[in-house]
Amino acid sequence: MEIKKFKEAETYKQFKELSFYSSDSNEYNxxxxxxxxxxxxxxxxxxxxxxxxxxxxELHNLVKKELSIENNKNLFLELLNKQFIYMTRxxxxxxxxxxxxxxxxxxxxxxxxLLVFVVTTRCQHKCHYCQxxxxxxxxxxxxxxxxxxxxxxxxxxxxPAKSITIExxxxxxxxxxxxxxxxxQYAKQLNESIGKNIEFVLATSLVDITREQLEFIKEHxxxxxxxxxxxxxxxxxxxxxxSENTYKKFIEGFNLSKxxxxxxxxxxxxxxxxxxxxxEDIIKEYQKIGKNSISLRALSPYGFAVKTMSKIGYSExxxxxxxxxxxEYIIDMNLDGTYFRExxxxxxxxxxxxxxxxGYVDLQSPSGAGVNALVxxxxxxxxxxxxxRMLAEMGDKNFLLGNVSDNTYKDIINNPKLQLIIQDxxxxxxxxxxxxxxxxxCGCDPLFNYVTQKDxxxxxxxxxxxxxxxSIYNYLFSYIRNKDKKVLDxxxxxxxxxxxxxxxxx
Amino acid sequence: MKQLLHYxxxxxxxxxxxxxxxxxxxxxxxxxxxxxxxEDIELNEEIxxxxxxxxxxxxxxxxNKEILYFDNIEEMEEYAIVKIENNSIYFxxxxxxxxxTLFFTNxxxxxxxxxxxxxxxxxxxxxxNDNMKIIELLDKELSVIGISGGEPTLLAENFVKIIKxxxxxxxxxxxxxxxNGRAYxxxxxxxxxxxxxxxxxxxxxxIYSSYYAQHDYVVQSKNAFFExxxxxxxxxxxxxxxxxRVVLNKQTYNNLPDLMYFIYKNIPFVDxxxxxGLEYIGFTLNNIDEVHISPLEYEDxxxxxxxxCREYNLPVSIYNLPLCLVNENIREFARQSxxxxxxxxxxxxxxxDMKSECAGMFSSTQPYYEPLLKSITRSSNVAKD
Numbered sequence: 001m002e003i004k005k006f007k008e009a010e011t012y013k014q015f016k017e018l019s020f021y022s023s024d025s026n027e028y029n030x031x032x033x034x035x036x037x038x039x040x041x042x043x044x045x046x047x048x049x050x051x052x053x054x055x056x057x058e059l060h061n062l063v064k065k066e067l068s069i070e071n072n073k074n075l076f077l078e079l080l081n082k083q084f085i086y087m088t089r090x091x092x093x094x095x096x097x098x099x100x101x102x103x104x105x106x107x108x109x110x111x112x113x114l115l116v117f118v119v120t121t122r123c124q125h126k127c128h129y130c131q132x133x134x135x136x137x138x139x140x141x142x143x144x145x146x147x148x149x150x151x152x153x154x155x156x157x158x159x160p161a162k163s164i165t166i167e168x169x170x171x172x173x174x175x176x177x178x179x180x181x182x183x184x185q186y187a188k189q190l191n192e193s194i195g196k197n198i199e200f201v202l203a204t205s206l207v208d209i210t211r212e213q214l215e216f217i218k219e220h221x222x223x224x225x226x227x228x229x230x231x232x233x234x235x236x237x238x239x240x241x242x243s244e245n246t247y248k249k250f251i252e253g254f255n256l257s258k259x260x261x262x263x264x265x266x267x268x269x270x271x272x273x274x275x276x277x278x279x280e281d282i283i284k285e286y287q288k289i290g291k292n293s294i295s296l297r298a299l300s301p302y303g304f305a306v307k308t309m310s311k312i313g314y315s316e317x318x319x320x321x322x323x324x325x326x327x328e329y330i331i332d333m334n335l336d337g338t339y340f341r342e343x344x345x346x347x348x349x350x351x352x353x354x355x356x357x358x359g360y361v362d363l364q365s366p367s368g369a370g371v372n373a374l375v376x377x378x379x380x381x382x383x384x385x386x387x388x389r390m391l392a393e394m395g396d397k398n399f400l401l402g403n404v405s406d407n408t409y410k411d412i413i414n415n416p417k418l419q420l421i422i423q424d425x426x427x428x429x430x431x432x433x434x435x436x437x438x439x440x441x442c443g444c445d446p447l448f449n450y451v452t453q454k455d456x457x458x459x460x461x462x463x464x465x466x467x468x469x470x471s472i473y474n475y476l477f478s479y480i481r482n483k484d485k486k487v488l489d490x491x492x493x494x495x496x497x498x499x500x501x502x503x504x505x506x
Numbered sequence: 507m508k509q510l511l512h513y514x515x516x517x518x519x520x521x522x523x524x525x526x527x528x529x530x531x532x533x534x535x536x537x538x539x540x541x542x543x544x545e546d547i548e549l550n551e552e553i554x555x556x557x558x559x560x561x562x563x564x565x566x567x568x569x570n571k572e573i574l575y576f577d578n579i580e581e582m583e584e585y586a587i588v589k590i591e592n593n594s595i596y597f598x599x600x601x602x603x604x605x606x607t608l609f610f611t612n613x614x615x616x617x618x619x620x621x622x623x624x625x626x627x628x629x630x631x632x633x634x635n636d637n638m639k640i641i642e643l644l645d646k647e648l649s650v651i652g653i654s655g656g657e658p659t660l661l662a663e664n665f666v667k668i669i670k671x672x673x674x675x676x677x678x679x680x681x682x683x684x685x686n687g688r689a690y691x692x693x694x695x696x697x698x699x700x701x702x703x704x705x706x707x708x709x710x711x712x713i714y715s716s717y718y719a720q721h722d723y724v725v726q727s728k729n730a731f732f733e734x735x736x737x738x739x740x741x742x743x744x745x746x747x748x749x750x751r752v753v754l755n756k757q758t759y760n761n762l763p764d765l766m767y768f769i770y771k772n773i774p775f776v777d778x779x780x781x782x783g784l785e786y787i788g789f790t791l792n793n794i795d796e797v798h799i800s801p802l803e804y805e806d807x808x809x810x811x812x813x814x815c816r817e818y819n820l821p822v823s824i825y826n827l828p829l830c831l832v833n834e835n836i837r838e839f840a841r842q843s844x845x846x847x848x849x850x851x852x853x854x855x856x857x858x859d860m861k862s863e864c865a866g867m868f869s870s871t872q873p874y875y876e877p878l879l880k881s882i883t884r885s886s887n888v889a890k891d
Contacts, residue, residue: 013617015619015792016723016726018720018723020723021718021722021723022719022720025719050771069719077764080717080718081716081717081771081772082771092732092733092736093732096772099742355771355772355774356774492817496817496819
């Protein structure tokens with residue numbers, strides 16, 4: 001085939017060879033990175049959350065700056081593109097990395113996004129694992145007053161965050177629904193001149209919910225968050241109401257709510273000792289009510305859960321054994337063509353596999369307590385986290401940040417106690433965390449440390465929190481390292497909430 | 507400028523310049539920039555500049571009007587924007603075309619192995635005023651205007667000036683700039699574009715490899731890769747939209763999945779990724795051994811790249827490949843992307859059920875793809891033997 005070349009090409013400058021552009025490939029510098037040994041391999045991670053696996057020998061070559069495009073092209077390029085190394089002549093490399101780091105730490109720029117209103121501590125349930133002391137359903141002195149609600153909303157609206165979530169917690173919020181209505185309406189009224197995006201979430205057992213309440217919930221697009229601990233017997237054991245069948249009452253409330261809220265109701269599961277052998281039943285129950293995801297939450301070491309530990313509690317080892325088995329079971333379900341997602345694993349996978357910031361106040365560095373979340377207690381007290389008000393219920397007011405009657409948002413944020421919490425919860429500067437390969441995906445829970453180990457810092461080698469996190473990271477990385485394509489596809493379908501993906505493959 | 511009509515008579519220099527072709531003698535175009543196409547012997551007195559194929563009109567008016575006489579102006583369209591110069595008429599904008607492009611300069615700071623329009627070093631600053639004029643004459647309802655070169659951002663402050671002009675004249679028109687993005691390392695430049703361009707402005711920036719030296723080699727310029735990536739960040743900082751363009755060729759196909767990963771992890775904010783078939787014209791022909799590869803040979807890499815984009819939620823499209831050369835599993839990502847004046851079909855295409863949805867080929871590409879083409883039967887959506 002006769003094709004004319006560009007006619008003036010001969011008079012043009014010469015094209016240069018690839019080698020002209022790659023000749024300086026051994027002139028590189030290192031960015032900081034952490035590493036953990038996993039079996040025969042080493043996992044390297046850096047502060048933007050990138051990871052690379054390599055051998056001992058390769059790691060030595062890397063740090064001795066003996067790696068080059070000639071002697072190990074794949075690893076060299078991987079390290080370069082994931083910013084473990086940069087070319088000496090590339091003066092903007094640090095600035096580009098800074099952009100990525102800022103993206104990952106975006107949550108630090110937002111201010112308090114989660115504003116929890118504990119509207120009452122009254123409750124008809126007597127759950128074994130309850131983290132507060134539920135008051136009798138008639139004790140209205142445990143409801144938030146309109147005066148306190150108004151002041152709380154004013155402070156909440158002072159958060160610099162453009163998008164906020166106002167979450168109603170109890171007790172049973174439906175017992176104080178008038179104050180919920182008041183807060184929704186007042187927040188909307190104030191917002192007319194402020195212009196935030198506000199999302200409302202109502203945490204409720206759904207027991208005895210009325211059509212009138214649901215009309216209001218629908219009208220104001222309030223999301224419903226509820227509790228379901230599994231099939232009837234398990235749910236009733238964990239969440240008793242005197243002699244009534246809690247499960248039946250939940251299902252009644254759930255079905256009625258569905259008429260108004262559709263599929264947006266999210267049930268939460270709390271794992272008690274009785275749940276440990278029941279993962280299949282629990283998942284079946286969730287599927288039965290139309291859910292394709294679950295969050296396998298461990299008990300918190302707060303409230304009277306500590307007193308009743310022997311009845312419903314378990315060790316961290318027992319929990320992790322359960323959790324990893326459950327995760328394995330769920331992965332198998334997906335491999336068999338049924339889409340089902342575990343939310344905590346999905347959160348961690350999003351951190352490991354995507355470049356984005358993921359706000360999750362219980363697992364951030366520095367901790368999200370106070371910085372990204374505030375709790376307005378029914379009596380006007382302000383705490384940095386839900387667990388902090390539970391501690392206060394037990395008589396420990398160490399985390400009390402202020403009161404809606406005396407303080408502003410600025411006062412709360414500038415409270416030295418909060419600054420200390422932040423200072424003590426930068427994983428990047430904590431012993432053992434700072435050199436851990438999983439640091440970029442992890443975070444701190446200074447409250448958990450305080451409750452279980454008596455100070456904000458905690459002690460990693462004996463920390464249940466650290467044990468749990470490490471176990472889950474190791475498990476997830478066993479799939480990621482081996483580039484197990486089928487499982488990685490499932491992980492991505494979880495991250496993307498891509499329900500059709502798993503089914504479509506089969 | 508795509509086609510030209512050759513002159514028949516000598517024009518005075520008064521006629522030279524950018525003009526808009528009008529068929530109706532009574533229609534007025536602001537700024538005295540009309541070129542009236544007249545085949546009727548009666549001429550409206552106010553009209554000065556006329557194009558015709560009628561010898562009679564020419565003879566009757568040649569003394570007191572500017573008459574451009576051509577024996578054949580079949581391709582002339584109403585409201586075409588033309589440039590009259592050196593006794594020729596060049597088409598700048600043809601309304602019937604599916605893509606309208608402003609050509610900013612033929613100079614370039616890259617020297618790509620597969621450049622379809624090899625750059626020159628001549629001063630072509632006259633294009634600045636030409637474009638300012640063309641913009642005034644463009645249809646105000648135009649949905650998209652492309653900007654191309656050479657490297658348009660070499661115009662520096664004049665680039666901003668022209669963008670500003672487009673935004674003033676065409677407030678709702680989407681501006682698509684084909685650029686290597688290196689000028690965007692200058693934050694002030696990006697900021698000034700963002701200030702005048704508002705929304706509806708996207709930069710289409712090529713990245714050929716996630717390996718810096720490979721990219722630098724393809725574009726024949728050291729530091730190109732690092733500067734281009736920095737340019738993306740500055741665009742994101744000032745809210746300018748971006749598209750990554752990857753020309754599929756022998757130098758880049760191997761690295762395609764890695765490149766998608768790199769894009770996702772480093773510039774996940776890009777609005778679109780375009781994976782584009784090679785055009786067999788310009789430097790491609792000089793470097794045919796370095797750049798040519800059959801689309802059937804890079805099928806696996808293309809499938810993998812599309813899969814990664816889907817997983818990562820990166821909007822992705824395949825441009826410039828005929829559907830029969832794209833694996834059926836990823837055919838839904840192939841777009842009809844080729845400008846009508848460059849696009850062609852082969853004989854086998856007329857038996858194909860999917861011709862109406864197919865991009866076809868660049869005319870220049872056809873000799874290379876011809877032996878590979880197959881018509882597709884819609885029922886099975888697979889290539890016939």
